[in-house]
Amino acid sequence: MIRTHYSTQITPEMDGSSVTICGWAHEIRDLGGITFLIVRDREGLAQVTLFKKTIDKNVLDIVRGLSRESVVAVTGQVKKEAKAPNGYELVPMSVTVLGKAESPLPMDTTGKVDADLDTRLDVRFMDMRRPGTKAIFRIRHLVLKSVREFLDREGFIEIITPKIVATATEGGTALFPMTYFEREAFLNQSPQLFKQLMMSGGFDRVFEIGPIFRAEEHDTRKHLNEAISIDTEASFLDHEDVMVILENLIVYVYSNVAERGTEYLKTLGMELKIPDLPFKRITYDEAVDIVRDSGEQIEWGDDLTTESEHTIGKTIGEHYFIVDWPTKIKPFYALPYENKPEICRAFDLMHPRMELSSGAQRVHSYELLRSRIEEQGLYADGFDFYLKAFRYGMPPHSGWGLGLERLIMTMLGIENIREVVLFPRDRRRLSP
RNA sequence: GUCCGGAUAGUGUAGCGGCCUAUCAUGAGGGCCUGUCGAGCCCCCGACCCGGGUUCAAAUCCCGGUCCGGACGCCA
Numbered sequence: 001m002i003r004t005h006y007s008t009q010i011t012p013e014m015d016g017s018s019v020t021i022c023g024w025a026h027e028i029r030d031l032g033g034i035t036f037l038i039v040r041d042r043e044g045l046a047q048v049t050l051f052k053k054t055i056d057k058n059v060l061d062i063v064r065g066l067s068r069e070s071v072v073a074v075t076g077q078v079k080k081e082a083k084a085p086n087g088y089e090l091v092p093m094s095v096t097v098l099g100k101a102e103s104p105l106p107m108d109t110t111g112k113v114d115a116d117l118d119t120r121l122d123v124r125f126m127d128m129r130r131p132g133t134k135a136i137f138r139i140r141h142l143v144l145k146s147v148r149e150f151l152d153r154e155g156f157i158e159i160i161t162p163k164i165v166a167t168a169t170e171g172g173t174a175l176f177p178m179t180y181f182e183r184e185a186f187l188n189q190s191p192q193l194f195k196q197l198m199m200s201g202g203f204d205r206v207f208e209i210g211p212i213f214r215a216e217e218h219d220t221r222k223h224l225n226e227a228i229s230i231d232t233e234a235s236f237l238d239h240e241d242v243m244v245i246l247e248n249l250i251v252y253v254y255s256n257v258a259e260r261g262t263e264y265l266k267t268l269g270m271e272l273k274i275p276d277l278p279f280k281r282i283t284y285d286e287a288v289d290i291v292r293d294s295g296e297q298i299e300w301g302d303d304l305t306t307e308s309e310h311t312i313g314k315t316i317g318e319h320y321f322i323v324d325w326p327t328k329i330k331p332f333y334a335l336p337y338e339n340k341p342e343i344c345r346a347f348d349l350m351h352p353r354m355e356l357s358s359g360a361q362r363v364h365s366y367e368l369l370r371s372r373i374e375e376q377g378l379y380a381d382g383f384d385f386y387l388k389a390f391r392y393g394m395p396p397h398s399g400w401g402l403g404l405e406r407l408i409m410t411m412l413g414i415e416n417i418r419e420v421v422l423f424p425r426d427r428r429r430l431s432p
Numbered sequence: 433g434u435c436c437g438g439a440u441a442g443u444g445u446a447g448c449g450g451c452c453u454a455u456c457a458u459g460a461g462g463g464c465c466u467g468u469c470g471a472g473c474c475c476c477c478g479a480c481c482c483g484g485g486u487u488c489a490a491a492u493c494c495c496g497g498u499c500c501g502g503a504c505g506c507c508a
Contacts, residue, residue, distance in 0.1 A: 033466030036467080105460095111470070112444095112457080113445095114445095119444090219502095220507095227508075355508065401508075
């Protein structure tokens with residue numbers, strides 16, 4: 001390929017050597033006798049300096065005729081220069097236009113003029129060129145990488161389960177229907193049932209990072225119709241055990257981002273505070289008390305409202321778990337306590353701003369599971385493919401699902417979940 | 433889905449009955465300038481979401497639509 005270096009790989013010590021950089025014409029500053037071309041590539045900016053007196057006329061004409069955001073390859077000599085950003089500049093031998101940009105641009109990439117999120121999402125390819133947006137997605141990559149590293153070390157095996165499914169699975173959320181040849185099918189809301197099958201399959205510990213689809217018509221800054229879920233399931237562990245794995249994962253991810261993502265955090269102008277272990281555990285009953293103390297009405301057995309979540313979040317002030325939920329507001333696969341079946345071994349992991357994850361020890365008895373499905377008003381025969389796995393040796397197991405976008409947005413203090421998804425899908429947006 | 437707010441050059445905004453031939457920034461086009469780094473200076477270009485109504489007069493007020501933002505609900 002033509003590129004020899006990224007902008008950040010060039011140092012003043014390389015003075016005199018010849019390099020080729022490839023990138024976008026970020027800015028062209030023509031001062032008359034001297035012209036600066038700022039080339040931006042994935043990693044940063046490089047200054048190309050053209051002295052009118054000594055530069056090849058053709059090269060100068062190309063640079064002067066360049067439109068902002070055109071793609072160029074610049075071959076030139078590195079010159080150590082204290083006056084230049086990064087301590088070096090490039091004196092070009094040749095400048096080639098590889099992709100001309102039209103003008104005017106649909107949005108500004110230099111940070112001089114803001115753009116609404118809606119405008120930015122319409123031209124996400126151009127929004128990606130801004131340092132702040134780029135930083136978010138570089139961090140997103142670090143998060144995904146850290147999750148895989150951590151879970152791999154904990155003995156989890158990565159799996160991928162189908163997204164096109166035959167039946168509405170867990171109840172609760174609405175599903176997107178679709179046509180599968182001559183049959184009706186749905187986009188899966190969660191890998192829950194499949195990862196449980198893997199427990200019967202003897203994989204012991206599995207995880208999946210993949211899309212989940214929810215057909216809810218919600219319209220908020222923390223919901224998406226297509227999101228990425230980090231899902232785990234582990235045999236021979238109870239809900240307490242997988243909560244420990246979850247909180248350790250969160251801290252591992254934060255630490256990794258703080259350590260390897262310093263540059264991106266700096267771009268976003270933030271300092272990352274790594275949460276302390278262990279996270280606080282409060283019971284659902286205690287959560288209800290906090291809500292009642294604040295004056296909000298809540299019945300035992302109600303799910304927490306947004307207001308309640310905020311109240312509790314403010315009271316606790318850091319990551320926390322809510323445990324021992326009423327059985328009736330948790331899915332059928334959450335295991336009720338033997339001695340007190342109205343509550344179950346389910347937990348939610350909360351950030352002060354919102355819920356990040358929910359999990360539970362699962363029902364692994366075939367008979368109990370079947371009756372739980374029916375109690376929740378679902379049709380057990382529709383779960384045949386799932387229930388079968390509980391009849392031939394299913395170990396006790398537990399697991400959780402963690403929303404990747406919520407993890408990132410709460411970590412980075414980002415207000416709108418759409419900021420952390422390249423091409424978000426919400427009630428209105430289907431393109432790009 | 434309910435409630436509240438909004439829609440003005442490519443982008444982000446000011447104006448909220450007549451002072452609007454619509455503000456400012458950025459940008460585009462032209463010019464000057466040898467150290468810019470959000471370069472500077474001069475000239476110039478470009479906009480009131482759609483439909484109806486009120487009024488002597490509407491960007492501005494009213495009604496409907498569309499789109500956008502926020503809160504809540506649903507949901508994770």
